[in-house]
Amino acid sequence: MTREIADRLLESLRPTRHLLTRTLADIPIDGPEYHQIDRVVQEIDGLARILISDETHYYREDHAARAFGTDHRGE
Numbered sequence: 001m002t003r004e005i006a007d008r009l010l011e012s013l014r015p016t017r018h019l020l021t022r023t024l025a026d027i028p029i030d031g032p033e034y035h036q037i038d039r040v041v042q043e044i045d046g047l048a049r050i051l052i053s054d055e056t057h058y059y060r061e062d063h064a065a066r067a068f069g070t071d072h073r074g075e
Helices: 003-024 032-052 057-067
Strands: none
Touching: 003 032, 003 057, 032 057
């Protein structure tokens, strides 16, 4: 897979990962929903590790967006 395709794929997963991580804050930690949602987030991060050798891809970019007071859409 080319880097361009990998970047597009990971970018398309960004809103889903963001929603999933926000949801984790609102549900009981010990519940089956929490564990499954957390697993999906980990799988998305694992995909980033496989595609671009960087499982922290979303952490850095999410942190940078918060530091500048914007989300990934620049809002």
